[in-house]
Amino acid sequence: MNSQNPALSPDQALKRRALFASNLKMAHLKDFLFGKLIQLNAIAAIAIIFLIFIYVGKEALPIFYSPEAKKEASLNNLFAPQNYGREDMPLSYVWQPVSEVPKYSVLPLFLGSLKVTLVALFFAAPLAIAAAIYTAEFSSYRVREIVKPVVELLAGIPSVVLGFLALIVMASWLQDLFHFDYRLNAINAGLALGIAIIPIIYTVSEDALTAVPRSYREASLALGVSPWKTAWSVVLPAATPGIFAALVLGFGRAIGETMIVLMASGNAAITSWSFTDSVRTLSATIAAELGEVVVGSPHYSVLFLLGAMLFVVTFILNMLGEMFVGRLKRKMMGA
């Protein structure tokens, strides 16, 4: 047994073996504990998603059972048109939680979020996707090395800074150009929001385009198809799920973005389809009102309900985006 070390007496050898065995046992115990610790952290990552939903939802729950909340902010009040206790008034959707008769119609807020998000998407999507096509298909190495870091830089600009610029600078420019009735409106906020979502749309689209195998392009070019036609009718169709994912993720980012719309949209809850009216979005409503609300009041619960709805909507959009990216990957792997 002790062929390497004949100087050791049998007694010493036994001791050393026992020590070695206990060290080994210790190492395995440590290994086991470390593995469990790691796993615990992974569980925590999953748990957080549930905790977010539970703790945002929990504060919204009184709407469904508390009689006080039900009187002020029943689901009927939230979603159906009301005349707010005055028979002679026409039915309408109004968000005025701090008034003699609190009015909690969430419709103007939904409409506001939708309007701003649509402006952002119509502004950002063509720009970002076109830029992604250019850098993935046509540009020289040098141009790509400029555009990509610039987009990364844009992604690094805090949203409060974009909101500030939209509020102080861009709103005045747009006002001078178009003479809007309201200086802060859906178009102003939407454009600023568009700038904020360009990076995500660009990055996901670019990833999708570069994921299309080289052989597709080579086959097309070898058949005598011009580079732009190759890009348009071979690469782009192949990358469609990825482009779609980019749009969905961009939409999700835009609808949840808070600081930009809070600062640049005017924050008036007007129920109209006009894009030049001031708007108040779901996210901005939470940000503007939660600070002043009485904890536990119906208003407080309604704000958490808005948050829970925002969470669910963005969660679904993210899942959709993930699904499209997964589909693209499978498609490209199969190719």
Next chain:
Amino acid sequence: MLKSRREFSGTLFQILTGLACLIIVLMVALILGNIYINGHGHLSWKFLTAAPEQGMTAGGIFPAIYGTTLLVLLMTVAVVPVGVMVAIYLHEYSSKTSLFYKSTRLAVSNLAGVPSIVFGLFGVGFFVKFVGGNIDRVFYSGKLVFGQPAILWASLTLAVLTLPVVILTTEDTLRSIPNELREASMALGATKSQTILRMVLPQAMTGILTGGILAVSRGAGEVAPILFTGAAYFLPELPTKLNSQFMELGYHIYVLSTQSPDVEGTKPILYSTVFVLLALTFLLNLVAILIRSQMRARLRRTV
């Protein structure tokens, strides 16, 4: 004739897409240029080291800088260990086909897409009311100590928000470490945890650092999650305890630009504050980008 028209539409397509690139680059240049031109003039040592005065229309922004720094430091302490361990689980431990792996993956990618204001609500509902409230009930017999907005809760909320950043960057790094290294270590009889702690993690240090820096730069710019979890409108005293409230750069910008009685008068201060915040986040991003490009170069050499 036909050929030339086809060539024409081809060129037009290229020009249009190229134009999109140009517009994006110009837009970023315009944003940064505007802030630089209007922001650097008012900047001075006094501005960086003094407290706001006269209803925030004069003086400096030191409490905001201090608050932001402390906030992101606390956040980093919380987010980096957890994020790194989740990444280790995802890359070193789990089998890529197990349900648990897939749900963790899904949770992380969804966490990255949750709106920041929802994190703010979560911070109020979970950290301030549930955790803080219970700490008060158990240790302070109901006295209001931790059950209110505080820098601790704000930084933990931000830690949850930046968790995906740390996880994804660390995972990328782990992926870039050659498998032979792990195999060599295991072949010499090291256990899995010894391999990870003594072989893999030291190699991954720069990547983890990058993840931390990116998280800090992201966290320093977020305002919505801290609106109700601890940021203060105006507070010349510096935060000294975990349950103090604090001033923060991004929140300061929001307050100055929306609630100032004299917007024109505060404009120089406002622009300089924006300049400082941008400089801070860009500097951090730049460092992260440099480290990463160096890492990539090293990887190319070893492969």
